[in-house]
Amino acid sequence: xxxxxxxxxxxxxxxSIYALVALGYTLVYxxxxxxxxxxxxxxxxxxxxxxxxxxxxxxAGLPLWLAGALGIAVAILTCMALGWSLERIAYRPLRHAPxxxxxxxxxxxxxxxxxxxxxxxGRNYMQFPALFPKAAFSVxxxxxxxxxxxxxxxxxxxxxxxxxxxxxxxxxxxxxxTAQNSQVAGLMGVNIDRVVAAAFVIGSALAAVAGVMVGxxxxxxxxxxxxxxxxxxxxxxxxxxxxNLGGAMAGGILLGLIEALGAGYIGDLTGGFLGSHYQDIxxxxxxxxxxxxxPAGLFGEKTGERA
Amino acid sequence: MLExxxxxxxxxxxxxxxxxxxxxxxxxxxALVGANGAGKSSTLRAIARLHDAAGGDALxxxxxxxxxxxxxxxxxxxxxxxxxxxxxxxxxVAENLAMGAYWRSNKPAVAADLDEVHTHFPRLAExxxxxxxxxxxxxxxxxxxxxxxxxxxxxxxxxxxxxxLAPLMVQKIFEVIAALGREGMTILLVxxxxxxxxEVSQRAYVMESGEITHGGRSSDLxxxxxxxxxxxxx
Numbered sequence: 144x145x146x147x148x149x150x151x152x153x154x155x156x157x158x159s160i161y162a163l164v165a166l167g168y169t170l171v172y173x174x175x176x177x178x179x180x181x182x183x184x185x186x187x188x189x190x191x192x193x194x195x196x197x198x199x200x201x202x203a204g205l206p207l208w209l210a211g212a213l214g215i216a217v218a219i220l221t222c223m224a225l226g227w228s229l230e231r232i233a234y235r236p237l238r239h240a241p242x243x244x245x246x247x248x249x250x251x252x253x254x255x256x257x258x259x260x261x262x263x264x265g266r267n268y269m270q271f272p273a274l275f276p277k278a279a280f281s282v283x284x285x286x287x288x289x290x291x292x293x294x295x296x297x298x299x300x301x302x303x304x305x306x307x308x309x310x311x312x313x314x315x316x317x318x319x320x321t322a323q324n325s326q327v328a329g330l331m332g333v334n335i336d337r338v339v340a341a342a343f344v345i346g347s348a349l350a351a352v353a354g355v356m357v358g359x360x361x362x363x364x365x366x367x368x369x370x371x372x373x374x375x376x377x378x379x380x381x382x383x384x385x386x387n388l389g390g391a392m393a394g395g396i397l398l399g400l401i402e403a404l405g406a407g408y409i410g411d412l413t414g415g416f417l418g419s420h421y422q423d424i425x426x427x428x429x430x431x432x433x434x435x436x437x438p439a440g441l442f443g444e445k446t447g448e449r450a
Numbered sequence: 451m452l453e454x455x456x457x458x459x460x461x462x463x464x465x466x467x468x469x470x471x472x473x474x475x476x477x478x479x480x481a482l483v484g485a486n487g488a489g490k491s492s493t494l495r496a497i498a499r500l501h502d503a504a505g506g507d508a509l510x511x512x513x514x515x516x517x518x519x520x521x522x523x524x525x526x527x528x529x530x531x532x533x534x535x536x537x538x539x540x541x542x543v544a545e546n547l548a549m550g551a552y553w554r555s556n557k558p559a560v561a562a563d564l565d566e567v568h569t570h571f572p573r574l575a576e577x578x579x580x581x582x583x584x585x586x587x588x589x590x591x592x593x594x595x596x597x598x599x600x601x602x603x604x605x606x607x608x609x610x611x612x613x614x615l616a617p618l619m620v621q622k623i624f625e626v627i628a629a630l631g632r633e634g635m636t637i638l639l640v641x642x643x644x645x646x647x648x649e650v651s652q653r654a655y656v657m658e659s660g661e662i663t664h665g666g667r668s669s670d671l672x673x674x675x676x677x678x679x680x681x682x683x684x
Contacts (some may be wrong), residue, residue: 332553
């Protein structure tokens, strides 16, 4: 019972990160039908920029909280600029190309960004500054920390903010209209290029926040940290129904819970043959199962929905 | 107001429109009639910048449309009601109408236009909160026309507004088109139902295999035995 509660807490924390990153995949897919496989790398860049800026500012004598806040702000702005540039340089010229072309380009951009990060930050694991208080709590035998609470609350706030943007603002209405019929949205005076750019910029800002939180949680950062996270978040987006915002949120949380419960119980279930370090396989079992049995995802509408 | 000069449109190597020239004067309803596949919709789609023209020119108030980005068209004063209606299925009726006024910032004027749309189509007011995808075909056509009106165009392009609708609904839609024409809207109407199109318009052009073969006053075309034989089923 204690293990169960503990795994649920861990799953919720991990899942809220998946959800934030999954939103970036699904926003872009919903509007232009592209899987931006470089999205995980944007998360990584966010973490590393926050690490460097925070490190430099604390070395210059700033208190950690201020250096951390500035580090996060710079990371968000850097990632927004990166997302905008990715779209402008890599994807916009391919807007009317066959769908495989931008997909391969996305994988290429992922490799480029990883190598760029390796050149800038080196190939070693780096200590991420402990940005959040270390206070720990325990309820019913399960333990959780202030960092975990901050992560879940921050993710929730970001998702509420995104929902407000998409469902209550003029830009959000233009984004939804473009996702449903971009030609007609253009006839209404919507500049499609700007809406697509906005989707990249917003998704990248969420990715930066996710990157900082992952770094602060594990207190470690590395040029490859975005790769697996990106794949899992993509799985979460597919699980929820790619293109569907609520689906990405639910898919992220659900995937986090599946992983945590799987890792927690795989040892018992296999008589100790497989240990909790096999937790990564659950995400991909989920991905394959969804693609085989329910390709539109849990909350996705029927295929062919994209006009 | 609108002038096509030897417009060519190709689709995948096929010349769908060949040297089409026509003119629409201010406050006039002009019909473009012809059989299925004659190139009527291709002509309209080229004017609305949904498809690039291969040659010729399309002038609106003396300015070429063909170099404008698609999203600049509505600001220039042109609205298209696309074939198949093109409503946003998962936006509400009210949001669809708001999208029509997307480019406008004068809120009181937009509110006044919304009232006017609701006067023409009371059904849209009743269904304001409903998702557009749940409307019937006729209601979607009303919404598509209402949405175009919300952009306050000086030229309204209508692509096959009768397509797939029940006869009663077709009648209702054409009553509104006629009313808009009487109120002084400039309209270019593409329509397969030649009788309806000729009745509601002052002038018309006939298109056959990508070429405009003749044109004239709609009442004359309605009386022309060749037109009657080819398009009115007589």
